[in-house]
Amino acid sequence: MILVYIEVRDGKVKKSSLEALSEGKRRAGELELEAHAVLVGHGLEGLASGLYAYGAAKVHVLENTLLSHYSPSAYAYALHSLVEELQPPALLFSATALGKDLAPRVAAKLGVGMASECTRMEVQEGRLEVVRPVFAGKAFVTFRVTSTPQIMTLRPNVFPVEEGGGSGETEVKEVVVPENQTHDRVIEQLREEGTELDVTEAEIIVSGGRGLKSPENFDLLRDLTHILPHSAVGASRSAVDSGWIDHQHQVGQTGKTVSPDLYLAFGLSGAIQHLAGMASSKYIVAVNKDPDAPIFKVADFGVVGDLFEIIPHLKEGLKKALAE
């Protein structure tokens, strides 16, 4: 079977895990295999049956109170024992903060290689072949992971979620976790005030650059994210380096690589290292005073004009269009 790791945050299954499960199910179907899901933690059994609809023929729940908080060493320990038992040809993770932390630890435990941040997956000669961006999207490489299990992390927001599977079964296993394996567990989670979605998970990104002129003006963009569904605020490196907004929001080669449905760029010139990080967005819309700004070369729609004059009208227009 293709085994898919399912991440739980704040008691809920992450959407990106459902994307990975759906993709696992699609490829497993081609290989005439089943897709299985695995939950690691404490008290997660109740989430298992919800995964059948996304194609999990079986859900393995690895249970131990010591796993109630994320610990890369302990989670890798638990997953490793399941992989040894099931011997799946492939193991998929979503390329979230947790997935990117955990997958390589599991791979090293198994002594196998892995491909990170995959954006496409297909079956070739009975094995998975993946495409992934390198240099933050300036190039794309098609890889075959030759070791088994083939381990991959899948970039969030790229693979479609597919509901429609039927029934499945759940097996809860009380796993043994040596106390010393929890030496890197998370003690507490500190949430940034007012943040909702991360740019890597948003369907719409409202992004700003130097043209915003001050940290306060990022509120204009925050306002737009309150109107637009599943949206988050992004920023250019120069805006971040000016101290106008936290680095968490930075898009580009020293920030995050994103592929939202819509990327709205305000006062952002489009330096090469920024374009690399967002060029795979489905639609790019730019508002900039400078008609020669490089961002217009990649924008599907551009407005040459003053963002401070345009945003208030845009806000009203969007409200009206969304209300209809």
Added chain:
Amino acid sequence: MNTFVFIKRVPDTESKIRIDHENNCIIEEGLNFVMSPYDEYAVEEALQIRESKGGTVTVFSVGSEESIIILKKALAMGADEAVLIRDDAPESYDGLRTARIIAEAIKQKYSEYGLILFGKQSMGADNAQVPAMVAEMLGLPQVNVITQLELEGNTGSALREIEGASEKVTVPLPAVVSAQKGLNEPRYETLKGIMMAKRKQIPVITTAELGLSDEQLAPQLTIVRMETPPAREAGKIVEGDAAETAQQLVDFLHEEAKVI
């Protein structure tokens, strides 16, 4: 406390990437190579630890002889020692291979350390695999993508960035950590540092010396193809009255992109 920092030579972020399709690799000619930006935060953090806790900072790089330039930069920033782990193999994008080389070098030759630092990922391969793999191979705790680190006795306390939040993690030392932007502000090299770095001998270790077999060094990934993304075509550009152009933008989102 002694710290080890692992750094990598990569093309700078302004680079335009061109592909050698015959060999499935990037064309290095004309590119400007630098220390991977996230690694600079790791070096800076190690220097700050030395300043507050004592000990030494040793930087390592796995790569060709050309990596000496970035090792010299780290020395010029203030690192005490630099070591080149010579590996002339082409970029395979296989983190396991690099992690094996690093873990072997540490196990066999460098046992005195309290902390191993990396950048959260190398710029280019964008893998973010090696720090966690090295931690696993050495049986150490890991905290990746950190924006804050405090050391107290035999314990490290770090903040690690996740989606829309931070996680606080406390680990026993020695440990592996990887640096995110925001951890600190990397210093510039000083003139004195540059002069000292020039004179400094950089020992070279080879993979053969580490006793790694061809099998252990064989990449676990095969590159089938390498391409640049299709160029996006510029779309419609409008100019004029703010209310009018804003409405045109809304119409585009509604009717063409259908995102609202």
